[in-house]
Structures are given as structure tokens and as C-alpha cells.
Amino acid sequence: MNLNDIHRGVSKYKARKRVGRGKGSGLGKTSGRGHKGQGALAGWSAPPIFEGGASPLIRRIPKRGFHNAWAKTVIAVNVGDLEAAYAAGEDVTIDNLCEKHLARGRFDELKILGDGELTKKLKVSAHRFSKQAIAKIEQAGGQAIVLPGKKPVVKGVSKKAAKPAR
Secondary structure (H helix, E strand, O other): OOHHHOOOOOOOOOOOOOOOOOHHHOOOOOOOOOOOOHHHOOOOOOOOOOOOOOOOHHHHOOOOOOOOOOOOOEEEEEHHHHHHHOOOOOEEOHHHHHHOOOOOOOOOEEEEEOOOOOOOOOEEEEOEEOHHHHHHHHHOOOEEEEOOOOOOOOOOOOHHHHOOOO
16 A cells, blocks of 8 residues: 555545436436335425334423523532631622532522531622521622522513603
């Protein structure tokens, strides 16, 4: 084998199929669609889950439980993690937590939990706090600030109608 044989027959662009151009092309007469049947008809295409008439896998698998697609994703951070990551007197915000990799990924709300010990005075801002977390933060001389969540979208009310008239 020679180096110049490696790419022989390999082209950058693949030639398109020339369908229905006679027997010699290999795709003549029925144009690769076979004889009669659904697939031979013009404009017919199978749905992605079609399995040749068999009951599709997506319908054979049992469905269990409930998945709420609109549920808020809540991320939890423990008081002990704040103790390790922050110095005394610092402000704990969502942006800080993301920078220090304590809150990862996408989330809607942040909750501070009371696992661990806190000895430093911190000003913690989050959407939710557990009772233990609030007690430990205040016991250390810090402050727990509750942030407002996202406002729900009200259907049928336009922004103009919601504003009071002057």
C-alpha cells in the first residue's frame, strides 16, 4: 500500500441520488420504494416512533409516578458550607454562591439549610430558609434576608390593564 492510495475513491462531496433514471442506475422503475404498500405512496412518511405496525416501544413501557414540568427547581446549600467558604462579615448572595461553586446548574430558588455549624457573622440572601438555618445565622450575629421569588404570569390580564388609570 502506498500513501497516495489512502484517499483513493474518497471524495469531499457525495453525489446525490438520481432516482428514477432507468434500470442501470440501480434506482430505476420504483425508485427504491418497493412494490405497492404505504412506503410506495407519494407524500407518506413514517412518524419517528413507527415500528412497522408493531405497538411502539413508547406505548409498551409502563408509566409510573408524576412529573411536574412546571415545578420550581430548588437548590439547597448548608450553613456548614457557608462557614467553610466565607470570611466573617461577608455578604452571601446567589452570585457569590455560583462563583464559589456552592450553587451549581440552573435553578429557580435557593434554600439555605441548617446542617453544620456557623460561627461567622454573615449576611445571607436567599429565597427560602429552614428554621434551623435562621436560628444558626442569627445566633452567630448574622442576618437572613428573604428574596422575592419570580412573579407568576397571570393569564388574560394585559400589562396595560394592570396599571391604574391616571
